[in-house]
Every structure is written in C-alpha cells, then in structure tokens.
Amino acid sequence: MTGTADPKRAAVLASIRQSLGRGEPSRDARRELDDRIRRHKPNLIPKRGRGSHAEQVERFVAMAESVAASVERLTRDTDVPAALAAYLRRHNLPMAVMLAPTDWLCDLPWDTQPMLTVNSGRAGDDDVVSLTPAFAGIAETGTLMMTSGAAHPTTLNFLPDHHVVAVRRSQIVGAYEDAWDRLRKERKNGRGFDLPRTVNMITGPSRTGDIELTIHLGAHGPRSLHILLIDDDPA
Amino acid sequence: MEFMQARKFKDNAREAMADRNLQSALAQLKGGFIPRRQEAADRLPEFDALRDRARELKDHVLANLDVYLETFEENCRAAGGQVHWCATAEDARAAILGICREAGARTVTKGKSMVAEEIHLNGFLERHGITPVETDLGEYIIQLAEEPPSHIIGPAVHKTKDQVSDLFLAHHRQYGKTVRQTEPGAIINEAREVLRQKYFDADVGITGANFLVAETGSTIIVTNEGNGDLTQTLPRTHIVVTSIEKVVPTLEDASTILRVLARSATGQDFSAYTTLSTGGRRDGDLDGPENFHVVLLDNGRSAMLGTEFQDMLRCIRCGACMNHCPVYHSVGGHSYGAVYVGPMGAVLTPSLEGIDDARHLPSASTFCGRCESVCPMRIPLPKMMRHWRERAYDSGASAAMERWGVDIWAWTARRPWLYEAGARLAVRLLKRLGRGRGRLRRLPLAGGWTRGRDFPVPEGRTFQEQWRARRRAARPAP
Structure with a gap:
C-alpha cells in the first residue's frame, strides 16, 4: 500500500518483469514512456470529429438528438430562465429547479420567472429538475463533458429525473481529444495539470437494455436530458 | 455459491x-x-482502422505494463487515492474487507464489475456481515435469483421478462410493491425506486473499471444506467476493483479504445455515461466520496505475459x-x-x-x-x-478415449503407406455403410459425434487419390 516497501506490489511487478523476460526497465526506457505520456499524441481521430466549427455544432445537435437528448437553441444566455420555465410547463413538471452553484447560472435574470422556485447546490433525492453548465460538447457522438467542482456537484447530473444543460456554441468541439486539450489547458498546474474528482461524459439520458435487450430510458439516472445551446458566436 | x-x-x-x-x-x-x-x-468508416490502432496500443501497454502501472499509481496517489496491489483473489478480498471495516461499512452498493465476480466478492462480504447490493439492473436481477452472470455485459440476458416479473413480485413485497409488473418500463421503474434509497444508505460504493489512465491516475467506468455513478458519488468511500491489464498511457489512448468499445458491445456509438474518477472529493466540493481506493488485481494475468496467451x-x-x-x-x-x-x-x-x-x-x-x-x-x-x-x-x-484416438492417428499419420491404405479402406467401407443415403445416423466409436448430428459419408475416393488424379489430368500430354 505504501510505496515501494509493499511486498505484494513488489511481487506483482516482479512477476510481470519475469514473464516479459527482463529486469527493471532502464532509465532511458522509462524516459521514453514518460515522454510518450507527456506528448499524449492523438491516435486516429475519425473524420466525423473534424470539420469547421459550424459543421461540428450541427453534428453535435444531430448526434445528441439521435440518442434521445433534446436540443433547444437560444440566442442569448439571458434567455435561459424563460426557456427553462417553458420546458417545465411543456412537460408538466413542478416549477422548481436546482442550479449548479456557478455564478454564470445563478446571476441569470431568474426574477423574470416569478412562478419558478430556484435553488442552487448539490442535488438531493427530491430534486426533480437540475440545470448545470457543461465543460464542453463533443460533436462526434453528441457527448457532454461535465467537470466536478464546488460550482458543479456531480449529483446534479444523476439524481434528478430531468437534467437540463446550458452549453455555449463556443464550447462545442469535434472530437474527444479536443475536449482533453481544453481541459489540460484550463487545469494547468505546476506538475502539468490535474483532473477534477469526476469527469462525466454524458451521451443522452440514462437507459438500460437489461430487460429482453430492448432499450428503455430512465434506468437509474435522468429520464430526460435537455440541452440549451446558446449562440454566443453566431456563425 | x-x-x-x-x-x-x-x-x-x-x-x-x-x-x-x-x-x-x-x-x-x-x-x-x-x-x-x-x-x-x-x-464509422474508420472502425477497422481504429481496431488496428487499439490492438497496437494495447500491445505497447503489455510490453511496458510494469512502468505504466507504476505511473498510474504515482498519479493516483498524487490525486489523493490509494492503490492496493493484490497478487491473488484472496489478497483482493482482504484489501476490500479492510477498507470496508475502516469505513465501518454495513451495506455496500455495487456497480457492475467482472473482477468483483472473479474474486467472488458478494458471498465473501456477506460471510463477514456486510450486505452487498447490486445496482446494475441485470446484476440486481441475478442477485435476487442467486445466480452468477451469464454474459459479461448483460448478466441477466438469460432471464425472460416474465421471470423478472416473478422475481420482483417475490422480493419487493417488503417495499410495499405487491403488483406483478409486466411492462418493461414499469419493471425498470420498480427497480429504480427500490434501489434509490440504497445509494443513500450505503457506506461504501464499489465499482469496476474499464480503463486506468496512467497519465492522470484516473479510473474510467462505461455504463448506460447511471447506477455506477450514483454508487460511487453518494457513499463516503469509493472502491474501484480492477485488474492490471486495464491500464492505458493517456486520455487520448483511452479515447481510441472507447471508440471501439461501445460499438462492439451494444452497437451504440458511445455509452450513455463514461466517467473518470480521480482521487477523492476536493476542497470545496459539495458531493463525491471522501476516500478513493483502487484494488489492483493480478490473479494469474502477469503469468500470461510472454506466453501464447498474452x-x-x-x-x-x-x-x-x-x-x-x-x-x-x-x-x-x-x-x-x-x-x-x-x-x-x-x-x-x-x-x-x-x-x-x-x-x-x-x-x-x-x-x-x-x-x-x-x-x-x-x-x-x-x-x-x-x-x-x-x-x-x-x-x-x-479423456482416455480421446488420447488413444489421437495417439493412434498420430502413429498412423507418420507412416504414409499405412495411412493411405487405412484411409482407402475406411472411405470405401463408409460409402458402403451409407448405402447411397449420403449420411450415417450412427457410427461406432463416434457416438458422441453422431448423437447430435449426422455423419456425412465419403464419396468413395480418398483425398490423396483425388489429388493424384487431378495432377495427372492437369499434366500436359507427352
């Protein structure tokens, strides 16, 4: 458990080396592998993860809709409160939302929706609807990337029955690798970079195929995933 | 069990x-x-090319497995996690029990993990007074049925909907569910309601891992239901049970294999939830586990390296x-x-x-x-x-019969004149036995074979005879 003194650790590593027919790797060999990690070169990125930003945005929407997420386009982020209230009414949902405690969402003009109860924090068992930001939207599979932190508790992504996500057009990237690059840049530190406790890549609402191999939505996580795509860089 | x-x-x-x-x-x-x-x-036009890249990548990992595991451990610890190296299933069970005891655990929720099945974790925890609750719908069904999984991604794939209806009716009475549900949506909803409280009650959440990322010290799970995420987010302690061959160098490398995983498994382009876990809850986080443990199992895998089974x-x-x-x-x-x-x-x-x-x-x-x-x-x-x-x-x-058969065949095959004579005799005999029907219902000494299928009758000449005849026919006239 504690570093190199652990005999089980030593035994597993020794067994690997014996089977590979070599001793401990040389310093040069280690450096080469470390360099490979430091370069973190992409392998093969499919063509569908490439293309102009406008194409990526369209692909993101099409792919997200193909996995039963719904997408609504807004021209300004100040439109979010009204769009959310309309969504709740449209689906006969209680007029209450738990916001991710991020300034961006909390400072939106919620007072324009007096019928809506707005709280912010982590999700509990009785929160029916959450609204969170996303770190990125990934076009190749219509995937949202969420990063945990004080401003984005992970429970908001899984406990409520309905998850609404606000994401800006400029946050849409083509491939997974593009999202990792953005994450590395944003979370740079002295050692290179660090990941938050949880990174969730979410592709559509929760589902299961465990009953006779037929896909049904809403297994343990959200039954619906609604994406508010905000036009912050009109193309 | x-x-x-x-x-x-x-x-x-x-x-x-x-x-x-x-x-x-x-x-x-x-x-x-x-x-x-x-x-x-x-x-995905690049699907087969991605398979090639994934294979190359994993071969590279296996050739350098020790180094990548050490790098994974170093980065996992830097993020506040603990790695428990386990040579055997027994080591892994002991490590998990130790963590559960330290956490004062009475109930444990579990996401789907084949390594947990491999070390027969549930029975072990029960014998030590800890109640494991499977939360993946398929795993939950077979836990109620007291059966092992019959498929690595669809553990309850052998159960019909009617059987699940009966199981839930028998086991959910204690939660006030007394109606036998027959619609898939209603069945799934009942499991969702019953399991919801379990996530909150559990002291420890155990998941598996599809990948370990050396670069970041993260573990990755790939799921569709969201149960794995609730399992690892709500309890105070998260244990990842995994094995040594699951490590990949970087996030880019994980992405390459992720592109072929769901497509091959369920035919989805991407599973609903791909989740990276790196250490425990950070300062200021409002949720997430405080403790993060990775139980890293060998159990015979390292001995496969360098063999024809690598x-x-x-x-x-x-x-x-x-x-x-x-x-x-x-x-x-x-x-x-x-x-x-x-x-x-x-x-x-x-x-x-x-x-x-x-x-x-x-x-x-x-x-x-x-x-x-x-x-x-x-x-x-x-x-x-x-x-x-x-x-x-x-x-x-x-079996002895099989060995004798192979031995006799090998002895004969090393003596071409005998082999040919024997084959000629057997082929003609079988043809006569077939009496023009083209197949035999029963054959002495091959009862195991003919019990399930007919034996096609040879057409009368051996392969060598036909070969020679063809060569003769093809040879230009002198």
Missing part, C-alpha cells in the same frame, strides 16, 4: 438446450446484438465474441460454469483456474472464427483455444 461447474460442461449444455426459457432469451440475443454492432461499425490480455470485455458465438447461442453462459463465458471465457478461464477443470471450454467451439472477426482488439481466440487443447492433451487432462 455452487452453480454449474466447468468440468460438467457437456451435461450443462444438454440441460441448457432443453431449457425453453433460456432458449427463448438466447434467440433474442442473437437478433439484437449482431445487427446493432454491424450497423454501428458501418456508421494476446488475451488485450480483451476489453465488450462481449462481442459471445454475442456472435454459435455455441454460446445454443447453450448460454451458465453452461460454461465460469465467471467469464463464451469464447473469451474459454481462453481466459483455463488461465485463471487451470486447464484441468476447464478442459471442455476450449473445445466448446466450432472454430467458425466469428469471435475473432468481430473482436475489437483482434484477439486470435480460435488459435488460443487450439493452444489450450494442446495443453490439455499434454497435461493428460483430456
């Missing part, structure tokens, strides 16, 4: 083929997974091989009497448990090669089954 045993594969298979519920469940599997995978592969360590547990296997389609997963079933299990089980008890499994194959042709990591499964057959012969594990 004694269920079916690998050494009784033949009896198990006979029973399975007479089980109507099982056969109806298996029929659905065939029609579901195969076209879905094909469609997903067709949608390629098996590329396996990413997608299940495509069993989804496409005619033997699996006929007998289901339980017949294999092992945690890992189908073609990948037929190769892996003898490595983990020894060839003596598992000797029938590498023979449970028609060698049609479909498993290899759909394997995203291009693992030569039929070739490795053949290696196991050879080892079973060499170690004396195969």
Whole structure:
C-alpha cells in the first residue's frame, strides 16, 4: 500500500518483469514512456470529429438528438430562465429547479420567472429538475463533458429525473481529444495539470437494455436530458 | 455459491438446450446484438482502422505494463487515492474487507464489475456481515435469483421478462410493491425506486473499471444506467476493483479504445455515461466520496505475459465474441460454469483456474472464427483455444478415449503407406455403410459425434487419390 516497501506490489511487478523476460526497465526506457505520456499524441481521430466549427455544432445537435437528448437553441444566455420555465410547463413538471452553484447560472435574470422556485447546490433525492453548465460538447457522438467542482456537484447530473444543460456554441468541439486539450489547458498546474474528482461524459439520458435487450430510458439516472445551446458566436 | 461447474460442461449444455426459457432469451440475443454492432461499425468508416490502432496500443501497454502501472499509481496517489496491489483473489478480498471495516461499512452498493465476480466478492462480504447490493439492473436481477452472470455485459440476458416479473413480485413485497409488473418500463421503474434509497444508505460504493489512465491516475467506468455513478458519488468511500491489464498511457489512448468499445458491445456509438474518477472529493466540493481506493488485481494475468496467451490480455470485455458465438447461442453462459463465458471465457478461464477443470471450454467451439472477426482488439481466440487443447492433451487432462484416438492417428499419420491404405479402406467401407443415403445416423466409436448430428459419408475416393488424379489430368500430354 505504501510505496515501494509493499511486498505484494513488489511481487506483482516482479512477476510481470519475469514473464516479459527482463529486469527493471532502464532509465532511458522509462524516459521514453514518460515522454510518450507527456506528448499524449492523438491516435486516429475519425473524420466525423473534424470539420469547421459550424459543421461540428450541427453534428453535435444531430448526434445528441439521435440518442434521445433534446436540443433547444437560444440566442442569448439571458434567455435561459424563460426557456427553462417553458420546458417545465411543456412537460408538466413542478416549477422548481436546482442550479449548479456557478455564478454564470445563478446571476441569470431568474426574477423574470416569478412562478419558478430556484435553488442552487448539490442535488438531493427530491430534486426533480437540475440545470448545470457543461465543460464542453463533443460533436462526434453528441457527448457532454461535465467537470466536478464546488460550482458543479456531480449529483446534479444523476439524481434528478430531468437534467437540463446550458452549453455555449463556443464550447462545442469535434472530437474527444479536443475536449482533453481544453481541459489540460484550463487545469494547468505546476506538475502539468490535474483532473477534477469526476469527469462525466454524458451521451443522452440514462437507459438500460437489461430487460429482453430492448432499450428503455430512465434506468437509474435522468429520464430526460435537455440541452440549451446558446449562440454566443453566431456563425 | 455452487452453480454449474466447468468440468460438467457437456451435461450443462444438454440441460441448457432443453431449457425453453433460456432458449427463448438466447434467440433474442442473437437478433439484437449482431445487427446493432454491424450497423454501428458501418456508421464509422474508420472502425477497422481504429481496431488496428487499439490492438497496437494495447500491445505497447503489455510490453511496458510494469512502468505504466507504476505511473498510474504515482498519479493516483498524487490525486489523493490509494492503490492496493493484490497478487491473488484472496489478497483482493482482504484489501476490500479492510477498507470496508475502516469505513465501518454495513451495506455496500455495487456497480457492475467482472473482477468483483472473479474474486467472488458478494458471498465473501456477506460471510463477514456486510450486505452487498447490486445496482446494475441485470446484476440486481441475478442477485435476487442467486445466480452468477451469464454474459459479461448483460448478466441477466438469460432471464425472460416474465421471470423478472416473478422475481420482483417475490422480493419487493417488503417495499410495499405487491403488483406483478409486466411492462418493461414499469419493471425498470420498480427497480429504480427500490434501489434509490440504497445509494443513500450505503457506506461504501464499489465499482469496476474499464480503463486506468496512467497519465492522470484516473479510473474510467462505461455504463448506460447511471447506477455506477450514483454508487460511487453518494457513499463516503469509493472502491474501484480492477485488474492490471486495464491500464492505458493517456486520455487520448483511452479515447481510441472507447471508440471501439461501445460499438462492439451494444452497437451504440458511445455509452450513455463514461466517467473518470480521480482521487477523492476536493476542497470545496459539495458531493463525491471522501476516500478513493483502487484494488489492483493480478490473479494469474502477469503469468500470461510472454506466453501464447498474452494476446488475451488485450480483451476489453465488450462481449462481442459471445454475442456472435454459435455455441454460446445454443447453450448460454451458465453452461460454461465460469465467471467469464463464451469464447473469451474459454481462453481466459483455463488461465485463471487451470486447464484441468476447464478442459471442455476450449473445445466448446466450432472454430467458425466469428469471435475473432468481430473482436475489437483482434484477439486470435480460435488459435488460443487450439493452444489450450494442446495443453490439455499434454497435461493428460483430456479423456482416455480421446488420447488413444489421437495417439493412434498420430502413429498412423507418420507412416504414409499405412495411412493411405487405412484411409482407402475406411472411405470405401463408409460409402458402403451409407448405402447411397449420403449420411450415417450412427457410427461406432463416434457416438458422441453422431448423437447430435449426422455423419456425412465419403464419396468413395480418398483425398490423396483425388489429388493424384487431378495432377495427372492437369499434366500436359507427352
């Protein structure tokens, strides 16, 4: 458990080396592998993860809709409160939302929706609807990337029955690798970079195929995933 | 839990083929997974090229497994996690029990984990006064039924909807659910309601891992239901039970394999939830586990390196091989009497448990090669089954009749004149026995073969005779 003194650790590593027919790797060999990690070169990125930003945005929407997420386009982020209230009414949902405690969402003009109860924090068992930001939207599979932190508790992504996500057009990237690059840049530190406790890549609402191999939505996580795509860089 | 045993594969298979519920469940599997995978592969023009890259990548990892595991550990610890190295299943169980005791755990929720099945964790925890609750719907169903999984990604794939309705009615009375639900949506909803409170009550959440990322010290799970995320987010302690071959160098490398995983498994482009976990809750976080432990199991894997079975360590547990296997389609997963079933299990089980008890499994194959042709990591499964057959012969594990047969055949084959004379005699005799019907219903000394199928009768001339005749005909006239 504690570093190199652990005999089980030593035994597993020794067994690997014996089977590979070599001793401990040389310093040069280690450096080469470390360099490979430091370069973190992409392998093969499919063509569908490439293309102009406008194409990526369209692909993101099409792919997200193909996995039963719904997408609504807004021209300004100040439109979010009204769009959310309309969504709740449209689906006969209680007029209450738990916001991710991020300034961006909390400072939106919620007072324009007096019928809506707005709280912010982590999700509990009785929160029916959450609204969170996303770190990125990934076009190749219509995937949202969420990063945990004080401003984005992970429970908001899984406990409520309905998850609404606000994401800006400029946050849409083509491939997974593009999202990792953005994450590395944003979370740079002295050692290179660090990941938050949880990174969730979410592709559509929760589902299961465990009953006779037929896909049904809403297994343990959200039954619906609604994406508010905000036009912050009109193309 | 004694269920079916690998050494009784033949009896198990006979029973399975007479089980109507099982056969109806298996029929659905065939029609579901195969076209879905094909469609997903067709949608991505780079699919086969990605398989090549994934194979190269994993071969690189296996050649440097020690270094990448050390790097993973270093980065996991830097993020506040703890890595527990375990040479055997017993070590892993002890490590998990230690963590659970430290957490004062009474109940543990579990996401789906094949390594947890491999170390028979549930029974062990129960014997030590800790209640494990499976939260993946399929795993939950088989936990209620007290059965092992019959498929690595669809553990309850052998159960019909009616059987699940009966199970839930019998077990959910205590939660006030007294109506027998028959609609899939209602069945799923009932499980959702029953399990919701369990996530909040659990002291420890245990998940598996599809990948370990050396670069960041993260573990990755790939799921569809969201149960794995609730399992690891709500309790104070998160334990990841995993094995050494799952490490990849970077996030980019994980992305490459992720692109072939879901497509091969369920035919989805991407599963609903791909989650990276790195250490415990950070300062200021409002949720997430405080403690993060990775239980890293070897259990015979390191000994496969450098052998003819090394390629098996590329396996990413997608299940495509069993989804496409005619033997699996006929007998289901339980017949294999092992945690890992189908073609990948037929190769892996003898490595983990020894060839003596598992000797029938590498023979449970028609060698049609479909498993290899759909394997995203291009693992030569039929070739490795053949290696196991050879080892079973060499170690004396195969049956006496089979050994004599092979010995006599080998002795004759080394004497071409005798082999040819014998073959000529046998071919003519069989033709006469066939009496123009073209097939035989029964054949002495081959009862095991003809019990299940007819024996096609040779046409009257041996291969060598036909070959010579053809050569003569092709030779230009002098």
